[in-house]
Structure formats: structure tokens, C-alpha cells
Amino acid sequence: MAKITPRSQDFSRWYNEIVQMADLADYSPVRGCMVIKPYGYTLWENIKEGLDRRFKATGHVNAYFPLFIPMSFLQKEAEHIEGFSPELAVVTIGGGKQLEEPLVVRPTSETIIGHMYAKWIQSYRDLPVLINQWANVVRWEMRTRLFLRTTEFLWQEGHTAHATAEEALEETLRILDLYADFAENDAAIPVIKGRKSESEKFAGAVTSYTIEAMMGDRKALQAGTSHFLGQNFARAFDIKFLDENNQLQYVWTTSWGVSTRMVGAVVMVHGDDQGLILPPKLAPIQAVVVPIWRNDEQRARVLQAADQVRTVLGDRVRLKVDDRDEVSPGWKFNDWEMRGVPLRIEIGPKDVEQKQVVLARRDRPGKEGKTAVPMEGLAEAVVELLSTIQVDLLQRARDFMEAHTTYPEDFEGLREGVANGFAHAWWCGSAECEAKVKEETTATIRCIPLEQEPGKGRCVVCGEEATERAVFARAY
Amino acid sequence: MAKITPRSQDFSRWYNEIVQMADLADYSPVRGCMVIKPYGYTLWENIKEGLDRRFKATGHVNAYFPLFIPMSFLQKEAEHIEGFSPELAVVTIGGGKQLEEPLVVRPTSETIIGHMYAKWIQSYRDLPVLINQWANVVRWEMRTRLFLRTTEFLWQEGHTAHATAEEALEETLRILDLYADFAENDAAIPVIKGRKSESEKFAGAVTSYTIEAMMGDRKALQAGTSHFLGQNFARAFDIKFLDENNQLQYVWTTSWGVSTRMVGAVVMVHGDDQGLILPPKLAPIQAVVVPIWRNDEQRARVLQAADQVRTVLGDRVRLKVDDRDEVSPGWKFNDWEMRGVPLRIEIGPKDVEQKQVVLARRDRPGKEGKTAVPMEGLAEAVVELLSTIQVDLLQRARDFMEAHTTYPEDFEGLREGVANGFAHAWWCGSAECEAKVKEETTATIRCIPLEQEPGKGRCVVCGEEATERAVFARAY
Structure with a gap:
């Protein structure tokens, strides 16, 4: 790949x-x-x-x-x-x-x-x-x-x-x-x-x-x-x-x-370096079953378990069972990670024996995001985990935005702020000050937030009195 | 109107x-x-x-x-x-x-x-x-x-x-x-x-x-x-x-x-002279409730019953309750007939007393299409009636098509057939014969039906041997 x-x-x-x-x-x-x-x-x-x-x-x-x-x-x-x-x-x-x-x-x-x-x-x-x-x-x-x-x-x-x-x-x-x-x-x-x-x-x-x-x-x-x-x-x-x-x-x-x-x-x-990460509510495929086997005997048992998962989950989530023979499980892992499927369901011969599957979260790569879950009650566990992923993705994006948001009080602060993310800065409302910021930093006023603490300050550009903060940022 | x-x-x-x-x-x-x-x-x-x-x-x-x-x-x-x-x-x-x-x-x-x-x-x-x-x-x-x-x-x-x-x-x-x-x-x-x-x-x-x-x-x-x-x-x-x-x-x-x-x-x-008639499966509104009252006291009771119908039917059918004050029930009847709503649910003061409603089918105007139905079990009755209407509409259209379909064996028969509907006629397959029909009757070959009795006959235009019948008709 x-x-x-x-x-x-x-x-x-x-x-x-x-x-x-x-x-x-x-x-x-x-x-x-x-x-x-x-x-x-x-x-x-x-x-x-x-x-x-x-x-x-x-x-x-x-x-x-x-x-x-x-x-x-x-x-x-x-x-x-x-x-x-x-x-x-x-x-x-x-x-x-x-x-x-x-x-x-x-x-x-x-x-x-x-x-x-x-x-x-x-x-x-x-x-x-x-x-x-x-x-x-x-x-x-x-x-x-x-x-x-x-x-x-x-x-x-x-x-x-x-x-x-x-x-x-x-x-x-x-x-x-x-x-x-x-x-x-x-x-x-x-x-x-x-x-x-x-x-x-x-x-x-x-x-x-x-x-x-x-x-x-x-x-x-x-x-x-x-x-x-x-x-x-x-x-x-x-x-x-x-x-x-x-x-x-x-x-x-x-x-x-x-x-x-x-x-x-x-x-x-x-998204991350492995590919897309899709929020469960919008994902075309919410969970993908990847069966893992080494020989034909294992294959039969594992695919049977995969079928069972399909029966249990098919009506509750948008599910795909990847039973392709021509590619390896590792290749499939990468492929579905690239496509951002929120949840991978792994089933190997040991899992079949232990009447369980392994759930792997796309948003938490590595061991941290993996849990073994019994087949009994699987549907509820998957539905709940998808809803947790949905919430966690929003929280992560919120944390990221907050970590890259500043409230500068002067032009130098604004310049630094827009180089790193969103800068909420006092703005006097004049088109000249707006244009100056654009000229000097390429950032534009994205909006004047509807929710902001009442108060006033000095326009970060001209120093005149300002009653609102605007969000400045580089934009698409 | x-x-x-x-x-x-x-x-x-x-x-x-x-x-x-x-x-x-x-x-x-x-x-x-x-x-x-x-x-x-x-x-x-x-x-x-x-x-x-x-x-x-x-x-x-x-x-x-x-x-x-x-x-x-x-x-x-x-x-x-x-x-x-x-x-x-x-x-x-x-x-x-x-x-x-x-x-x-x-x-x-x-x-x-x-x-x-x-x-x-x-x-x-x-x-x-x-x-x-x-x-x-x-x-x-x-x-x-x-x-x-x-x-x-x-x-x-x-x-x-x-x-x-x-x-x-x-x-x-x-x-x-x-x-x-x-x-x-x-x-x-x-x-x-x-x-x-x-x-x-x-x-x-x-x-x-x-x-x-x-x-x-x-x-x-x-x-x-x-x-x-x-x-x-x-x-x-x-x-x-x-x-x-x-x-x-x-x-x-x-x-x-x-x-x-x-x-x-x-x-x-x-459709008919009163307006549209929509098949229940496609109708934007499958049933419309028309409450009937003469005074405020009746109005309150009747609208309460209408609300009850909404509660019972709201999840099962695409329902509209027409509680407009400014137009009469008769006006509403005409309006929803025009729009082809498959089923009208009338509720008057007497119906409230008798814990019933009157169902009126759009496809059977007049008394024939009206039945009083108890409030108890209303949802099932309505769902069943809508499915009956769906089937009856298809049957009626099928009967109509059959009544206006002929199997002419010569050109005069074809001429009459296409003046009144579909004519299934032997056709030799030549573009000349096809063009001649169009020229003389304005009818065209709509299709050569996939399902037709095997056999052969004489082309209704040229008299040559033909192995298939074509459907001739005037067309949109």
C-alpha cells in the first residue's frame, strides 16, 4: 500500500x-x-x-x-x-x-x-x-x-x-x-x-x-x-x-x-497519518469484521464466527465483513484504517475458542484502543462503543481547538496567535483595521462570535475602543 | 375552488x-x-x-x-x-x-x-x-x-x-x-x-x-x-x-x-375529474384527518379526538390533521381530493360519541368508499385499508389497460386499435413497415414485449411472415 x-x-x-x-x-x-x-x-x-x-x-x-x-x-x-x-x-x-x-x-x-x-x-x-x-x-x-x-x-x-x-x-x-x-x-x-x-x-x-x-x-x-x-x-x-x-x-x-x-x-x-477517521454517525461503514486464520480449518471456524457477528450486528450498525482471501489481515487493517472505519472487529481462532472478539478503535491506535469483548451482549457493547467514539472525537477536536486559541491584546500577540491557530482579539469594527491584519498576516476575520463575554477593550490594530472580539485566523 | x-x-x-x-x-x-x-x-x-x-x-x-x-x-x-x-x-x-x-x-x-x-x-x-x-x-x-x-x-x-x-x-x-x-x-x-x-x-x-x-x-x-x-x-x-x-x-x-x-x-x-389520486406508497400524505364541528363545544371535543388519532397513527402512516378554522369541512374535502390523499378520516361530534371515525377512500368517491371504524384498532384498520387501496389502484389500471388493448390481424384493425389504445400486432421487423404505421396513424412501436406467446403470423403492414408482435400506440 x-x-x-x-x-x-x-x-x-x-x-x-x-x-x-x-x-x-x-x-x-x-x-x-x-x-x-x-x-x-x-x-x-x-x-x-x-x-x-x-x-x-x-x-x-x-x-x-x-x-x-x-x-x-x-x-x-x-x-x-x-x-x-x-x-x-x-x-x-x-x-x-x-x-x-x-x-x-x-x-x-x-x-x-x-x-x-x-x-x-x-x-x-x-x-x-x-x-x-x-x-x-x-x-x-x-x-x-x-x-x-x-x-x-x-x-x-x-x-x-x-x-x-x-x-x-x-x-x-x-x-x-x-x-x-x-x-x-x-x-x-x-x-x-x-x-x-x-x-x-x-x-x-x-x-x-x-x-x-x-x-x-x-x-x-x-x-x-x-x-x-x-x-x-x-x-x-x-x-x-x-x-x-x-x-x-x-x-x-x-x-x-x-x-x-x-x-x-x-x-x-x-484524520491522522494512517488515513481518515470518520465519526460513527456519518461513517459509511461503522464497523468492519476482519477474520484472522492460518489454515483452512481455522478459516472455516473463524468465518462462521464472523457470520454470527453479522447476524447479531447487521441490523444495528453499518457493518462490513471483509472475508477476502487474496489479502492478509495486516493489509486489511491498513486498508480500513485508511478509510477511517471507526471500529475494527478482529476474530482469530483463539477468540472463537473463548467466545469473544477483539474491538479496536480507529481513534486510539495501538493497544490502548483494543479490548476483548464476549460474543454475548456484543451488539450492545458495539453500539455503546461507537457512541463513545463519537463523543470522544468531538472532545478531542474541542481540546485541539482550545489548545490553539489565544486572546491577544496587541498586534504582536495577534500575529503570533494567527500563526498558531485562532486569535480572539478586540476589534474596533473598522474595515481598515481588518484589511491591515489581512495584509500583514494573511489572516482574516472569520467571525464575530455570538457568544462572548460582555466588556470592552482596545482594538489590537488601532488601539481605539472596541466592544467586541473577532476571531482572526488563516482560512481555507 | x-x-x-x-x-x-x-x-x-x-x-x-x-x-x-x-x-x-x-x-x-x-x-x-x-x-x-x-x-x-x-x-x-x-x-x-x-x-x-x-x-x-x-x-x-x-x-x-x-x-x-x-x-x-x-x-x-x-x-x-x-x-x-x-x-x-x-x-x-x-x-x-x-x-x-x-x-x-x-x-x-x-x-x-x-x-x-x-x-x-x-x-x-x-x-x-x-x-x-x-x-x-x-x-x-x-x-x-x-x-x-x-x-x-x-x-x-x-x-x-x-x-x-x-x-x-x-x-x-x-x-x-x-x-x-x-x-x-x-x-x-x-x-x-x-x-x-x-x-x-x-x-x-x-x-x-x-x-x-x-x-x-x-x-x-x-x-x-x-x-x-x-x-x-x-x-x-x-x-x-x-x-x-x-x-x-x-x-x-x-x-x-x-x-x-x-x-x-x-x-x-x-387521476380523475376531482384531481389527483395517489398510490399510498408514494403519497406525501397518506391520510388526512378532517374534523367536523358546528360550535365551539363540538370543536373542542372533535379536535381532541383528532389529536388522539394523531397519537395512534402518527408513527404508522404519513398523517396530516387539517384543523384550519378559516375553511369549511366541505372545502377541505375538495382540497384533499384534489391533492389525491388516498384516505380521509372524518371525525364529527357523533363519531366522538360513538368512539369511531369515518374512513373515506379517495379512489371510491361517494358512499361506497365510506366506512365507520371504531377508534379501537384504528391503526391496524388504516394500515390495512391503505394496502388495499394500493392493490386496488393497480388492478383498476390493469383492467383499464386490458380493456383498451387489441390484437389486430390487419392494417384496418391496427388503425382502430391505436385510436383506442394499445395494439399488439404482428410485425415483420422492417423499418419501412414501422415508418408506414407512424405516417398513417401517428402511432409508433412502443416495444416488442419480452413476454409473448411463441408463434408466427403475417405482418399487419406488409403481410410478410412475422415472428413477433409489437405494441403500437400513440405516445407521449
């Missing part, structure tokens, strides 16, 4: 190698586009399932809007077209003929959905509209990375319309909480919930909120965003309703999205 | 009205593209779920390939490009610049997937490859109809590669059976499994198989296709493997798809 570049040596290379060697994705012949391989796509399906369940539990429904958007639609919201125009893919020929109006391949769907909402929404009784869409979108990116930044990517985009600003803002933050809940409880990724600065917000939003996570190289990744769009798109697309007093009003809208980028986050937060 | 055009008066108009009034879909501002509204999308989600479960149970896995395909890829298979070139949407501008090579928005993915398979497949050990993709595709259609023929549509496309022709053919037919099983058991749509004639086959296939269904206007709809591609794409994309004897061989491939068209089929097979 090919050796992976160690994380510590070259994180970026480690990432690219692991994504391909673990069969998550492959490069495609189309510039900047990727192929999501079955193992990676199953991971994405589990992410989708975790999010979709939460959307539906909070009253959202799915729908589908066209891939193509007339160019004129994007131009209706000034900031929106300014932000997206450098990234557009444009269809100019359809059915062999030059199109009268070029069609943009959606980079995001606020405009086409806004157009439809104007048609569907007449009265306060039609509100709120709580719609989500699972779709592909295209943004012509200059430098691409598998999952992290690709020309085409898969995502969900929620688009809601409300009667009041308060309700829309409440929805924006409800979704932010939902994203954080998914990231922490399903993906085992701790996140900081915060507001984006003006320069980092979504093109067309009044306020953008984000969940930011720390990757294994201590850089930040924006893992999901939720935007309060105010009445910007309502005015651009004339989305009005008659309120209870029979007054015509513009609606208030929100939009929010999580993409296949989340797969990249899972890789970069949990 | 607006009145629907009767089916018998103008089927096509009835269809368009019902799709919009039942909130399945809406027209979009983009030529030929539709918006799938939440109710219609949930129906599609249930279709997806029924198919996806069957794909996974037969060893298939999902993956995702790029939306864009280099134009040169499509040109590698001569019949393929000839068939698809009039229907292509082409991206010529990306990131503000003219592209060196135009990118086609995928009309189907044999070519890009073939390119990847050439990279992934080396040895017989890599075979079979059994991959499916859920995706949007674009075909620039001249005349479009909601769900039935849209420029962009959603579908699944399976693409498999095998070591031998036999295995590939077996897979092609396994999928055809899978589609028929889904259509009959989930969508309650009887289908004829058959082979396409040369003129109707997929561009690039050796043989195309299809499931054909009869709509309420007695026209045929192709509801799913499964193609044996031979080595056509393997040769075009150089997909080779080393066989067990260390010989380099081309693989054998298949492709197969079902699209959002299936939603249109469900509408056209089961």
Missing part, C-alpha cells in the same frame, strides 16, 4: 492524497470539477440525511428550482451581481442556436427563487415560506481543491420568506443553531457561531452568520452560512404580501447553505 | 391544470424548465426512495459525476453525438472568459463516466462496477410539458461495467425487472416490458429495453429504460481490463434511467 505523506510534513499534500487513496473523490477531466466516488458519496448521503432530518423537524420542505437563471435576474440585486459576476458559467447556445438572453448556471438561487416567491406569496396567510433545495451549483473558481473549493459542488440552499424582520432573523439564527448542532453531534466538529464582517458577508445579505471550524493544520474553514437578507431580494423581485391590516408589504427573506465542503472538514478535523 | 376541466373533455388541459392546482409544479421563467413545488417534490422523494432502496438491495452504490462534459467527449461515440447534438445546452463562457473548448451541460453521462471508468478499471477484479447517479440533466426540447418533457429534469442514471456480454445483458434485464417491480408495486402502474425497435433505441445502445405504461387517455408513456451498450462506449473511451488469462479486453456496459416523468405517469394513470 502506498505511503501517505505525514500530516505534519505537508498537510495540504496529506489531504489530497488521503481524499484519493480513501476513494472519496477523484479529479475529473473538466477543469475544477470533481468526481465523488461511491465511498465519498455515501459519506455525503449520511451528511444529507442528518441535515434533512433536522430541516424537516423544524417545518421545512424540499422543492426544486431550475438550474438555469436568466442573466437579467442576477443583475436585479446590485451587490449580488457584483459579487458573483466573476464566477459565472454561462450557457449561450441551446438546441444548436445562439440564445437571445444568456443563461447563467446557478451559482446560488436567491434570484430565481425570489421570482417564484413573488408569484406564490400574496397574503400573510402564505407566510412563512420555508423551502430548502438540494442541488448542484457552479462557481468558476480559479484555484480548486477536492471538496473544499470546486467549480461545481453539491449543497443544500434554504430560502425562506417571512412577514417581519424579527421572524426572518429568528429563522436565520435557528438555522445557524441547527448547523452547529449537526456539526458537533453528527460530524463531531466543534464550531464557533458568529457574524461575518461586512467585507466577508454574502453578496446581497444584510448580515451573514457562519459556523467556523478549526482544521488539523489550525486553519479555519467556513462550514455553513446563514444569511439575513432583509428586504433586499424582496425589493429586487417585488415579493409583496397583504398584511393583516390589508397593507401591502415587502417580505423579509433568509438563505442558508451547507455543501460538500463538509466532507473536506470531516477529513481535515479527524 | 376553481373547477378542473373534465378529463374526458380535454385530457391534456386536465393534466396541466391538475399539476398546477394540486401544487405539484409550476412554470418557470426559463424556457422549458419547471419548478417542482414542495408537494410534487415530496412525491419525487418517495419515488427516489423506492428506487434507491431497490438499487442498493441489488448491490449498486451511488456516486456523482460532473455536470459539464467536454464537447469532444460526446463526439467519440458516433451514434451518441448524432442523437444528442440537436438537444444540447452549451457553456461557452466561464469566469468571464470564452472557453477554449465548449462544455456541454450533460444530457446523459455515458461519456464522462466512460472516461472515468477507463481510469478506474484495470483488472477483472475491478468488475463489475455497479454505480448509480441521482442528478439533473438538460435536453433542449422544442415542445415541453410539466414533468413529461422538460428542458431540465431530475433522474437517476445507472452505469455499469462487466467482464462479459452475458453479465451486462443480465444486468440490463435485472434493472428492467426492478423498474417494473417499482412501477407496479409502488406506483400502482402496470407496465409492459419490452425491447425498443432500432429506430426508437437510445443513441449509442446495442439494445434498449423499456417499460411502457398506458395513461388515462390511452396513450403510451415510456416510464423507464435500460440499455445494453455492448462495447460501444468501452471502445470509444478505451475501457479495458486484464481478464483472468491476462488478456486485455474491452468491458461491456449498461445504462438505465427513470426520471421525474414518473410523476407525470402517476398523475395520468390514476
Whole structure:
């Protein structure tokens, strides 16, 4: 098996190698586009399932809007077209003929959905509209990375319309909480919930909120965003309703999205030099049985025990029995470690005799993570251990983030802080100070955390009074 | 509530009205593209779920390939490009610049997937490859109809590669059976499994198989296709493997798809003048509770009983309790009939007294379909009735198809047969006879059924000896 570049040596290379060697994705012949391989796509399906369940539990429904958007639609919201125009893919020929109006391949769907909402929404009784869409979108990116930044990517985009600003803002933050809940409880990724600065917000939003996570190289990744769009798109697309007093009003809208980028986050937060480490809730395979034998007689007994494990566990966990003859147990160990299967179940002839199996945790390599467990009560033991692994992965990531977080009080401290991780620093709120940090350190404001101790201090850049700390970090 | 055009008066108009009034879909501002509204999308989600479960149970896995395909890829298979070139949407501008090579928005993915398979497949050990993709595709259609023929549509496309022709053919037919099983058991749509004639086959296939269904206007709809591609794409994309004897061989491939068209089929097979009739297995809402009251005292008691029904049924069926105050029970009856909910559960004050509810079947309007059922054991009664409705809908559609099927022995009989439904007629196999039927009757060969009594007869067109009957019909 090919050796992976160690994380510590070259994180970026480690990432690219692991994504391909673990069969998550492959490069495609189309510039900047990727192929999501079955193992990676199953991971994405589990992410989708975790999010979709939460959307539906909070009253959202799915729908589908066209891939193509007339160019004129994007131009209706000034900031929106300014932000997206450098990234557009444009269809100019359809059915062999030059199109009268070029069609943009959606980079995001606020405009086409806004157009439809104007048609569907007449009265306060039609509100709120709580719609989500699972779709592909295209943004012509200059430098691409598998999952992290690709020309085409898969995502969900929620688009809601409300009667009041308060309700829309409440929805924006409800979704932010939902994203954080998914990231922490399903993906085992701790996140900081915060507001984006003006320069980092979504093109067309009044306020953008984000969940930011720390990757294994201590850089930040924006893992999901939720935007309060105010009445910007309502005015651009004339989305009005008659309120209870029979007054015509513009609606208030929100939009929010999580993409296949989340797969990249899972890789970069949990993986190690042996390969992926997948949180049990998202893992395509939660446990793999590796039978160990030296001769045919042993083989028969061991495979019989493996079958028994399948019978006991098959309905409770996503299980794979690796009974391949052509590769050795050691090779299989490496292979499944590379693919990040959370739990390995080893069965050798001695184990069969003693009516037990050996459980080996992917997140604790070596002896420490191994325990012999009796066949009796195995299902309960495995389910419990998977849930322990899930919790431990989150805790480990949380400890890592905390160990690489500083609260500098001056510019030198900030410079050191962003070189090593996240720096929570007082910021006066000016775009100049923000730009200066970027220029001198390449770090940007990831967000202004929603939860922070009240108080004030001096802006680490200009020394002016500041009432909020911002999280500065180098970012993907 | 607006009145629907009767089916018998103008089927096509009835269809368009019902799709919009039942909130399945809406027209979009983009030529030929539709918006799938939440109710219609949930129906599609249930279709997806029924198919996806069957794909996974037969060893298939999902993956995702790029939306864009280099134009040169499509040109590698001569019949393929000839068939698809009039229907292509082409991206010529990306990131503000003219592209060196135009990118086609995928009309189907044999070519890009073939390119990847050439990279992934080396040895017989890599075979079979059994991959499916859920995706949007674009075909620039001249005349479009909601769900039935849209420029962009959603579908699944399976693409498999095998070591031998036999295995590939077996897979092609396994999928055809899978589609028929889904259509009959989930969508309650009887289908004829058959082979396409040369003129109707997929561009690039050796043989195309299809499931054909009869709509309420007695026209045929192709509801799913499964193609044996031979080595056509393997040769075009150089997909080779080393066989067990260390010989380099081309693989054998298949492709197969079902699209959002299936939603249109469900509408056209089961619907009536009151609106949709949805088969319980696919219905977004399987049963709707309509509480009936005349005063506040009754309202409280009736809503309490409705709550009780929700408690009892909520986990067993997809249930909606319609407790709206602003509309009357009669209005609600019409509304849910329009939306095709299979079962209505009425609860009035008398029912509360008698500890019962009234079940009203959507597929049997009037008294015949109504029964009073005690609250005790309600869940079992409802689940059983839904399963009866599912079976009865299939039987009704089957009876309808049989009643409009003929076995003509001459051209006049054929002419009459296709005017009234499906005509199974002897066909010599020549393209000339096929073309003559089309010219004179507008009917086409839908398929040559796989199951037919052996024997021979005289071609209904030319009188030459024929060994197979073909199904002729007017079609969507």
C-alpha cells in the first residue's frame, strides 16, 4: 500500500492524497470539477440525511428550482451581481442556436427563487415560506481543491420568506443553531457561531452568520452560512404580501447553505497519518469484521464466527465483513484504517475458542484502543462503543481547538496567535483595521462570535475602543 | 375552488391544470424548465426512495459525476453525438472568459463516466462496477410539458461495467425487472416490458429495453429504460481490463434511467375529474384527518379526538390533521381530493360519541368508499385499508389497460386499435413497415414485449411472415 505523506510534513499534500487513496473523490477531466466516488458519496448521503432530518423537524420542505437563471435576474440585486459576476458559467447556445438572453448556471438561487416567491406569496396567510433545495451549483473558481473549493459542488440552499424582520432573523439564527448542532453531534466538529464582517458577508445579505471550524493544520474553514437578507431580494423581485391590516408589504427573506465542503472538514478535523477517521454517525461503514486464520480449518471456524457477528450486528450498525482471501489481515487493517472505519472487529481462532472478539478503535491506535469483548451482549457493547467514539472525537477536536486559541491584546500577540491557530482579539469594527491584519498576516476575520463575554477593550490594530472580539485566523 | 376541466373533455388541459392546482409544479421563467413545488417534490422523494432502496438491495452504490462534459467527449461515440447534438445546452463562457473548448451541460453521462471508468478499471477484479447517479440533466426540447418533457429534469442514471456480454445483458434485464417491480408495486402502474425497435433505441445502445405504461387517455408513456451498450462506449473511451488469462479486453456496459416523468405517469394513470389520486406508497400524505364541528363545544371535543388519532397513527402512516378554522369541512374535502390523499378520516361530534371515525377512500368517491371504524384498532384498520387501496389502484389500471388493448390481424384493425389504445400486432421487423404505421396513424412501436406467446403470423403492414408482435400506440 502506498505511503501517505505525514500530516505534519505537508498537510495540504496529506489531504489530497488521503481524499484519493480513501476513494472519496477523484479529479475529473473538466477543469475544477470533481468526481465523488461511491465511498465519498455515501459519506455525503449520511451528511444529507442528518441535515434533512433536522430541516424537516423544524417545518421545512424540499422543492426544486431550475438550474438555469436568466442573466437579467442576477443583475436585479446590485451587490449580488457584483459579487458573483466573476464566477459565472454561462450557457449561450441551446438546441444548436445562439440564445437571445444568456443563461447563467446557478451559482446560488436567491434570484430565481425570489421570482417564484413573488408569484406564490400574496397574503400573510402564505407566510412563512420555508423551502430548502438540494442541488448542484457552479462557481468558476480559479484555484480548486477536492471538496473544499470546486467549480461545481453539491449543497443544500434554504430560502425562506417571512412577514417581519424579527421572524426572518429568528429563522436565520435557528438555522445557524441547527448547523452547529449537526456539526458537533453528527460530524463531531466543534464550531464557533458568529457574524461575518461586512467585507466577508454574502453578496446581497444584510448580515451573514457562519459556523467556523478549526482544521488539523489550525486553519479555519467556513462550514455553513446563514444569511439575513432583509428586504433586499424582496425589493429586487417585488415579493409583496397583504398584511393583516390589508397593507401591502415587502417580505423579509433568509438563505442558508451547507455543501460538500463538509466532507473536506470531516477529513481535515479527524484524520491522522494512517488515513481518515470518520465519526460513527456519518461513517459509511461503522464497523468492519476482519477474520484472522492460518489454515483452512481455522478459516472455516473463524468465518462462521464472523457470520454470527453479522447476524447479531447487521441490523444495528453499518457493518462490513471483509472475508477476502487474496489479502492478509495486516493489509486489511491498513486498508480500513485508511478509510477511517471507526471500529475494527478482529476474530482469530483463539477468540472463537473463548467466545469473544477483539474491538479496536480507529481513534486510539495501538493497544490502548483494543479490548476483548464476549460474543454475548456484543451488539450492545458495539453500539455503546461507537457512541463513545463519537463523543470522544468531538472532545478531542474541542481540546485541539482550545489548545490553539489565544486572546491577544496587541498586534504582536495577534500575529503570533494567527500563526498558531485562532486569535480572539478586540476589534474596533473598522474595515481598515481588518484589511491591515489581512495584509500583514494573511489572516482574516472569520467571525464575530455570538457568544462572548460582555466588556470592552482596545482594538489590537488601532488601539481605539472596541466592544467586541473577532476571531482572526488563516482560512481555507 | 376553481373547477378542473373534465378529463374526458380535454385530457391534456386536465393534466396541466391538475399539476398546477394540486401544487405539484409550476412554470418557470426559463424556457422549458419547471419548478417542482414542495408537494410534487415530496412525491419525487418517495419515488427516489423506492428506487434507491431497490438499487442498493441489488448491490449498486451511488456516486456523482460532473455536470459539464467536454464537447469532444460526446463526439467519440458516433451514434451518441448524432442523437444528442440537436438537444444540447452549451457553456461557452466561464469566469468571464470564452472557453477554449465548449462544455456541454450533460444530457446523459455515458461519456464522462466512460472516461472515468477507463481510469478506474484495470483488472477483472475491478468488475463489475455497479454505480448509480441521482442528478439533473438538460435536453433542449422544442415542445415541453410539466414533468413529461422538460428542458431540465431530475433522474437517476445507472452505469455499469462487466467482464462479459452475458453479465451486462443480465444486468440490463435485472434493472428492467426492478423498474417494473417499482412501477407496479409502488406506483400502482402496470407496465409492459419490452425491447425498443432500432429506430426508437437510445443513441449509442446495442439494445434498449423499456417499460411502457398506458395513461388515462390511452396513450403510451415510456416510464423507464435500460440499455445494453455492448462495447460501444468501452471502445470509444478505451475501457479495458486484464481478464483472468491476462488478456486485455474491452468491458461491456449498461445504462438505465427513470426520471421525474414518473410523476407525470402517476398523475395520468390514476387521476380523475376531482384531481389527483395517489398510490399510498408514494403519497406525501397518506391520510388526512378532517374534523367536523358546528360550535365551539363540538370543536373542542372533535379536535381532541383528532389529536388522539394523531397519537395512534402518527408513527404508522404519513398523517396530516387539517384543523384550519378559516375553511369549511366541505372545502377541505375538495382540497384533499384534489391533492389525491388516498384516505380521509372524518371525525364529527357523533363519531366522538360513538368512539369511531369515518374512513373515506379517495379512489371510491361517494358512499361506497365510506366506512365507520371504531377508534379501537384504528391503526391496524388504516394500515390495512391503505394496502388495499394500493392493490386496488393497480388492478383498476390493469383492467383499464386490458380493456383498451387489441390484437389486430390487419392494417384496418391496427388503425382502430391505436385510436383506442394499445395494439399488439404482428410485425415483420422492417423499418419501412414501422415508418408506414407512424405516417398513417401517428402511432409508433412502443416495444416488442419480452413476454409473448411463441408463434408466427403475417405482418399487419406488409403481410410478410412475422415472428413477433409489437405494441403500437400513440405516445407521449
